[in-house]
Amino acid sequence: YNGDVEERHVDGRVDYFYAETQTKHTTLPDGRNLLEFADGQKEFRFPDGSLEIRLPDGSRRRIERDGWSEIVLANGT
Numbered sequence: 001y002n003g004d005v006e007e008r009h010v011d012g013r014v015d016y017f018y019a020e021t022q023t024k025h026t027t028l029p030d031g032r033n034l035l036e037f038a039d040g041q042k043e044f045r046f047p048d049g050s051l052e053i054r055l056p057d058g059s060r061r062r063i064e065r066d067g068w069s070e071i072v073l074a075n076g077t
Helices: none
Strands: 005-008 014-018 023-027 033-036 042-045 051-054 060-063 069-072
Touching: none
Parallel strands: none
Antiparallel strands: 005 014, 014 023, 023 033, 033 042, 042 051, 051 060, 060 069
């Protein structure tokens, strides 16, 4: 009714597309989650609680469960 679409695959992967925000959420059988946003940003969420964010410009940020964080800019610094 709201345009959202869920797809379940034989390998255990589940894709859910949120129509209003144009966001795709993929749940993988090993517990990882991938969110892909309309602006090109991707978030990888891991079962241990860590997170990696990748921006369209090529920069990325990794956040560990203990709060440690690393940012790598598109130019590699």
